Amino acid sequence: MTDQEAHPNSAEYSPQSGLQPNDPTAKLIETLEKHRGEKHIIVLQDYPDPDAISTALAHQLCCSRFDIETDMVYCGRISHQQNIALVRLLGIKLLRHEASLDLTQYRGAVFLDTQGATATALSKALLAAKIPRLIVVDHHEAQAELNAEFQDIRRNIGSTASIYAEYLKNGLLELDSAVAEHVKVATALTHGIITDTGGFVYAKPEDFQAAAFLSRFKDADLLNQIMMQERSRQTMDITERALRNRELAESFSISGIGYLRAEDRDAIPQAADFLLSEENIHTAIVYGIVTSKNEDETLVGSFRTSKITLDPDAFIKEVFGKDAGGNYFGGGKLSAGGFQIPVGFLSGVRDEGYRQKKWQLFDTQIKQKIFSKIGLKSKVAES
Template structure:
């Protein structure tokens, strides 16, 4: 058995620098392509479940679609699913305008699904820690076949193939590289291929702030996709209007922001669970303020149908030396099972903190106000302690 069969987990060689690392990249890329091709060949004819984070973004949606098309070359049928909501206006437009084949599986529906029809699970743009479906799949003893992500590494479930590259700015970039390597031959005469290429272009564009934070890999991927994508379709996706609820939350973040050491922190109070994508949009807006390099926005999201509440937050930064993953993990810590409440990638991060026993009593406005004050002050304190230990 070859070394690549023994060790299919191929991550960025962070311990190597300079010319050695540069020389290693082509070889690593070839090994990754070979390993994924072998993995797909081993599972020819299977049916797989592709899991996205609960609130999938364009990077996740497009990457999952690209994987599905690649797997089809090996007669592997994939169902792309997520447990949460599509609430960001661009995400809704992306799915509707491209007919992107994704299904919403809330836990109430997923629990009644016959999971025995699947032979394995695939995680794209996540590692299972941001999906409420993970525990259900684990209890069904479904093996994890593939993990492809650009976020910092998390404990995973012994997947056959793992490609985690935190130095890459978008998972769409990684999938485009696999396509370029021949795992899928894009054909501009096939409508589905054109729409997928457009989705990938949107994915890498959205995760690099319209390519302003792109690196060489993203520009090379975009150059390749430019032969196949539909500019008019992408323009229509990007022109989706912000809803009034999103604008209200952005306004709240402006009104409540606290700026300390060039970091803007804003609590926006309560919001509906389906509007939680307004949080990262507010962070995107606050980080554009003069003399601000990092913005953190958070609020308590209520899922009234399930009677659940959780603090959700997003971080955006323009400071290249700022590590969102390290900052949020150290500031917010872990739960009783050792899972971090927050994490991130280059220039962006997010967090979720369940309220547990304190959930509920929405009809009591005094109690709700007190609860928000406690969480608002506690989160601000933890963040400020990391920004300036003397504060």
């Protein structure tokens, strides 16, 4: 057997693909070949969305061609109804990061649809365990110096799933509609593209091209089943709370919704989407304090805008800045963004009076920062 026959997906052994040496797919193939036989950790954002989950699934499947074992790991929760359906219907195995997880078993870390800012705890744990960053693929604005062996950051594309569809199309893995795992990956990636481009409203040409390629392999009935999940009662209640608490100013709708469980965290972006649908509103920001079972608290916010000249990434970074380690508290893409700020030392007190004072403090501070940015005064800040 020749070397080309033994390793058909290796960049140096695939002249039939026609890829240039500096093509991202060729570089990724070369990187994976270099690390053949290793075990890697795929790092997802704390609350993985369909774009992150689908690209992780695609990367995991592609790694099997290089005898690379992978674990898909996250720190937070899978709480959005469609995300739960995606994971369950496709049988995707995701691991929640716990202190008992031995990170030293991994030879490298792969960051997909995140550069670490939305997976802070896991990123710090990997750094402490001296696990090197091997691969970073994302479509958000570059957050910091990545120091990865392979990195492909494309802000001009609507989803990371579209980037992985390009890799597949260019020969990273030849999809076959007769192979069940390939159909699952194509279906998941299509869902990732749809959700991250707002149903193709914000799609770029590359996103349409990726969806067209995947359409030959996806299961339309399965995709429909994933996407037709109903909103939970908790999500509806939180959306109602956001509507009731909103403060309107200059086409901005800003709403603090107080405390909510980690299981309901994904109701925040859904509430922001709803507020954005109000007449004469071009930007909606919804935030609340998410409480975990171990009483850790994090202020989590979601940013949605239909105003083309408003950059969510620049807005969030300027308003909320960086932590002590130099990492931004949030960021964004063309029409959406998010932020999360650890409550830290103030977390975990159950006294209701104290909790309400704490919320009022954070609510006032967040509104002051946002209104200062847009050049207005908040009614809450004045009261």
